[in-house]
Amino acid sequence: MKIATYNVNGVNGRLPVLLRWLKEAKPDIVCLQELKCPQEKFPIEEIKKAGYNAIWKGQKSWNGVAILAKGFEITEVQNTLPGDSDDFQSRYIEAIIDQMVICCLYLPNGNPYPGEKFDYKLSWIKRFKRRTNQLIKMELPAILIGDFNIIPNDIDVYKPEKWENDALFRTEVRKAYKDLQKKGWTDSLRKIYPDETIYTFWDYLYKSYDRNAGMRLDHILLSPFLADNLTHAGVDKQVRGWEKSSDHAPTWIELKK
Known part of the structure; x- marks a missing residue:
């Protein structure tokens, strides 16, 4: 089974890229982030024509998350991260697919640091x-x-060394990531490629993609009850080079069933 994540950076504006990648990569389950569209504008008919069921939570202008599945039913568990009834940002959706819990997230950026946005990131x-x-x-x-x-x-x-005081790389958030691993969550890409330089994001500025000046922001963490099923993992880096593509590239794993 192939499971992927893709920050599409505007699902309608980049729909041709998304559909092309779905056709070529043939993932079974896909988690999307940064839909940048309200609920009623999600392109569900085009997604269905591509062979996928979907659940999603849109948000006007920014945010938005979705889960797609081909050949599987999707049972939505929740579409809001519990713990703050005043948080209306669409950043989390959770579902059960083929007896697995899929937690699709778009964690806050947190910049500029320090500030309210970073505080929100830590609370999230x-x-x-x-x-x-x-x-x-x-x-x-x-x-x-x-x-x-x-x-x-x-x-x-x-x-x-240039990212020390950026909200993506602050000690607090890196510690939080390590805490997840200590609890038993396995970083799939690092399990398969422990020492390789692997990026999932390249800025549009400064020819970052051409220079491979990127970063790894998109992750797939497995609970202890799935980790032994991991067989392959990777990043479809070439997608970032397609015309009108997102600044992220799809990241994926394969699990034996």
Whole structure:
């Protein structure tokens, strides 16, 4: 089974890119972030024509998350991260697919640091960790998948010394990522490629993609009850080079069933 995440950076504006990638890569389950469209504008008819069921939570202008599945039913669990009834940002959707819990997330960026946006990022992470701990305690086969807006280690960014005071690379958020791993969540890409330079995002500026001056922001973490099923992982880097593509590239894993 192939499971992927893709920050599409505007699902309607980049729909041709998304549909082309779905046709070529043939993932079974896809988590999308940054839809940038209200609920009623999600291109569900085009997604269905491509062979996928979908659940989604849109938001006008920004944010928005979705889960797509080909050949599987999707049972929505929740479309809001628990713990703050005043948080209306569309950043989390959770579903059960083929007896797995799929947690699709678009974690806040947090910049500029310091400031309210960084404080919101830390509070969101705190709520997220509570949910992930519940999944571990329930001994569920679960996947945390999406745009984490966290650069876990120096190897995951071009010239790490320049990012010390960026909200993506602050000590607090990297510690939170490591805490997930300590709880038993497996970083899929690092499990398969422990020492390689692998990026999932390249800025549109400064010819970052051409120079491979990127960072790894998109992650797929497996609970202890799925980790042994991991067989392959990768990044479809070439998609970032397509015309009118997102600044992220699709990231994927394969699980044996």
